[in-house]
């Protein structure tokens with residue numbers, strides 16, 4: 370039987386996204402107000418709905434105080450109420466997302482990423498398959514506002530094309546949707562930035578790991594999780610080798 374957690378993650382991410390579209394319309398002339406209201410209102414909405422629907426579960430949210438009860442809970446919802454806050458604040462941009470993931474006893478077991486401005490939510494219950502890869506250079510999704518130097522060097526090493534965009538969720542979903550082939554990040558991030566994108570990417574059959582190929586672990590005491598790789602499975606070995614070579618040459622990156 371399919372777990373109801375898949376549909377709960379998807380419906381909450383979608384509903385928080387609709388709320389964010391309304392916030393964006395309400396604060397159309399003030400980017401700072403838009404950012405602040407978006408982060409706060411989406412957070413409040415998700416926490417309230419999760420408390421109502423799953424009263425026994427803990428929540429780790431980018432916008433909330435870290436409650437240590439999550440470290441002794443079997444089930445923890447890891448949410449980023451608004452990922453790509455910078456892009457959300459810029460008029461006309463669609464590269465921002467809502468992340469809702471569920472961690473249960475050591476593993477991510479459900480998740481959804483809503484792309485509200487695109488009108489799309491991708492979730493672990495979708496049975497989504499990644500489209501076949503088009504011919505041409507490898508396409509690497511990369512942060513538009515702070516591209517890691519590692520990824521820039523990697524694109525030169527691999528003859529890959531960089532595809533800049535905001536939001537970790539949008540970048541991971543670009544791989545799921547076949548618009549890019551890999552999302553490589555280094556230099557800083559937190560569990561809420563990658564938990565739901567990684568859950569959805571794994572469910573679609575993609576490779577997900579740290580830069581060194583080790584597993585991504587969630588609900589750790591320190592939620593700092595600075596790097597990740599999401600890619601088509603057939604590219605994983607070559608990409609991880611190229612990353613290791615690049616980092617071996619420039620360990621500080």
Ligand SMILES: Nc1ncnc2c1ncn2[C@@H]1O[C@H](COP(=O)(O)O)[C@@H](OP(=O)(O)O)[C@H]1O
Nearest residue numbers: 451452453454512515535536537556557558562
């Ligand atoms: N070096 C870094 N340190 C901390 N967080 C980072 C980071 N680089 C990216 N992130 C976070 O990852 C998300 C995607 O960033 P980017 O669009 O640059 O790839 C953003 O989340 P938020 O928008 O939720 O803050 C951003 O804050």
Ligand SMILES: [Mg+2]
Nearest residue numbers: 449452453562
């Ligand atoms: Mg984020």
